[in-house]
Amino acid sequence: MxxxxxxxxxxxxxxxxxxxxxxxxxxxxxxxxxxxxxxxxxxxxxxxxxxxxxxxxxxxxxxxxxxxxxxxxxxxxxxxxxxxxxxxxxxxxxxxxxxxxxxxxxxxxxxxxxxxxxxxxxxxxxxxxxxxxxxxxxxxxxxxxxxxxxxxxxxxxxxxxxxxxxxxxxxxxxxxxxxxxxxxxxxxxxxxxxxxxxxxxxxxxxxxxxxxxxxxxxxxxxxxxVDLEKFSKKSDHEAAELFNVGCVANFIDWKNQLLLIQALKELVAAPESEEVRLHLVGSGPCLADCKRFVCEHKLDRYVSFIDEIPHGDVVEFYNKMDLFVLPSTFEGFGCVFLESYACGVPFMTCKWQGMDDYIAPEESRKWLFEAHDARAIAESIRNFKTKRWEQVLTKPIxxxxxxxxxxxxxxxx
Structure with a gap:
């Protein structure tokens, strides 16, 4: 042609x-x-x-x-x-x-x-x-x-x-x-x-x-x-006493924010992870269950719920995080993963989701965990918090x- x-x-x-x-x-x-x-x-x-x-x-x-x-x-x-x-x-x-x-x-x-x-x-x-x-x-x-x-x-x-x-x-x-x-x-x-x-x-x-x-x-x-004119790392991440984990998603069943909160509960039970904080952005039918679990297990000091953030402003949120985690089990791709990555924040998610396309097989154990497994999520976050691996993707964003x-x-x- x-x-x-x-x-x-x-x-x-x-x-x-x-x-x-x-x-x-x-x-x-x-x-x-x-x-x-x-x-x-x-x-x-x-x-x-x-x-x-x-x-x-x-x-x-x-x-x-x-x-x-x-x-x-x-x-x-x-x-x-x-x-x-x-x-x-x-x-x-x-x-x-x-x-x-x-x-x-x-x-x-x-x-x-x-x-x-x-x-x-x-x-x-x-x-x-x-x-x-x-x-x-x-x-x-x-x-x-x-x-x-x-x-x-x-x-x-x-x-x-x-x-x-x-x-x-x-x-x-x-x-x-x-x-x-x-x-x-x-x-x-x-x-x-x-x-x-x-x-x-x-x-x-x-x-x-x-x-x-x-x-x-x-x-x-x-x-x-990702539109790299909108999403980028604003400055070197300042050292902080807290380790901030972010999540941006609708609160629906297969996004599994409750599973992420359960992983946090296991994490903060150990003295070496007490400084972990989870920040959840979004709304939806499963939000009430998540808030109820946080209240019942006295996790209020560790978990914050944030209303929806306009797309143009979410870059500021990403730039305040140390890690982005979304344990979806039915994620076709997930723009939020690459948005956080563009802001210098590595991400984690379940195996066999859209993000598998961007993770090299030899790197999967660092960034991909088993589905429906709160302990696996907790262990993955704990490992990254300790070792601070650099995340390298295999395709252009x-x-x-x-x-x-x-x-x-x-x-x-």
């Missing part, structure tokens, strides 16, 4: 994502960073975002920083029951809103959809303009969206959701996974990796093991990089480098 000039601008890059910041919420900052890096590449006339929102009553247009965003209504069944049943309605509504926008169908080169069922919207555009390449990005190890929802234990519900997504996935030009772990669960479905540690997902997959395989045309791993490699790959579609 003829080499293409990276600096030439060619058409529109359209992103369809439910994850994108607004003027009142910073959620979705990781997609904003991706969009910003695509804009910075200079390869497109325009990079535009469409944000489907089930809470949105009417379409609106806004600008977030330098990005034009169209927010449109999106219909979703309660608790994801028979998820995908509204695909037809959402396609019709989406095309109507698209016609009302300033985006020219013939100018779109790529449509980049985030999360399984939003592929229906991208594919609706591809049907009208077959020259469009449709990309679908998967952010967690459940690409087919079978794990979530109140009725996710019901086989009839899981099978319906899987079949609707299989139908979409087979039409997508390129599937993008945020880690090898996510990619493996994508291509092996309706099976999962032998190394899978999330018991809930394993049980859900067993319920629909007779579902057909999805034919994946092409697959690519795009790690969530700069989002601009990662995105430029990704855009090179798109040229070969």
């Amino acid at each position: 003829k080499n293409l000039d990276r600096n030439s601008k060619r058409g529109v890059y359209l992103t369809i994502t439910p994850f994108f910041p607004t003027h009142s919420s910073f959620r979705g900052s990781f997609v904003y960073d991706q969009v910003k890096a695509i804009m910075k590449s200079g390869r497109f006339d325009e990079v535009v975002v469409i944000r489907p929102n089930r809470k949105c009553k009417k379409a609106l247009k806004y600008r977030y920083q330098e990005v034009t965003v169209y927010e449109i209504p999106f219909y979703e069944s309660p608790s994801l029951i028979l998820n995908g049943s509204f695909n037809g309605l959402n396609r019709r509504n989406f095309l109507k809103r698209f016609d009302e926008s300033d985006i020219k169908l013939e100018s779109i080169r790529y449509v980049h959809c985030h999360v399984s069922y939003f592929a229906a919207l991208g594919l609706a555009l591809k049907e009208l303009n077959p020259n469009i390449k449709c990309i679908l990005q998967h952010h967690d190890p459940d690409p087919f969206t079978i794990r979530n929802g109140r009725f996710s234990h019901c086989r009839w519900n899981l099978r319906y959701r899987a079949l609707r997504n299989i139908e979409l996935f087979q039409k997508v030009d390129l599937h993008v996974s945020v880690s090898r772990r996510v990619e493996e669960n994508l291509v092996r479905f309706p099976d999962c990796s032998n190394a899978e540690v999330d018991l809930d997902y394993i049980e859900k997959v067993k319920l629909i093991k007779d579902a057909p395989n999805a034919t994946i045309k092409e697959s690519y791993v795009l790690h969530n990089g 700069d989002i601009n480098i990662l995105i430029n490699d990704f855009l090179d790959r798109l040229e070969r579609l």
Whole structure:
């Protein structure tokens, strides 16, 4: 294929994502960073975002920083029951809103959809303009969206959701996974990796093991990089009497903050680790249980809970930590790990998560611990506190480098 000039601008890059910041919420900052890096590449006339929102009553247009965003209504069944049943309605509504926008169908080169069922919207555009390449990005190890929802234990519900997504996935030009772990669960479905540690997902997959395989045309791993203009080490870490462990995450079951608190309880029971302090940032349904455990075990002096920190301010938090620990068991990647690393703070997490991609096998014992094991977490923290190993990653973290490699790959579609 003829080499293409990276600096030439060619058409529109359209992103369809439910994850994108607004003027009142910073959620979705990781997609904003991706969009910003695509804009910075200079390869497109325009990079535009469409944000489907089930809470949105009417379409609106806004600008977030330098990005034009169209927010449109999106219909979703309660608790994801028979998820995908509204695909037809959402396609019709989406095309109507698209016609009302300033985006020219013939100018779109790529449509980049985030999360399984939003592929229906991208594919609706591809049907009208077959020259469009449709990309679908998967952010967690459940690409087919079978794990979530109140009725996710019901086989009839899981099978319906899987079949609707299989139908979409087979039409997508390129599937993008945020880690090898996510990619493996994508291509092996309706099976999962032998190394899978999330018991809930394993049980859900067993319920629909007779579902057909999805034919994946092409697959690519795009790690969530870091904007190094925002995240960096501010100064040499000052020696302090306390050893500060940080964690930034939603308080949901598979993030396992309670397990981390249990590890802290074991740590501070030993006199040599009494100065360890744990700082937990975030909110969510499991927060109350964590606070209750801290109160019941009189750990108040060792644990602090912090409300959500705006994405632009979290760098100050990282720079005050000695170590970042998040014992997730269902982490597709985890931007927070590389953000802390960019600020000079090493991280630890469970084995067989997205971060495995960045840790050399011979280094894994230092930074990766067994899932569901508070003692293993405590031992890992204790070892680092004593030896202060330097953490060296195996891949680039700069989002601009990662995105430029990704855009090179798109040229070969």
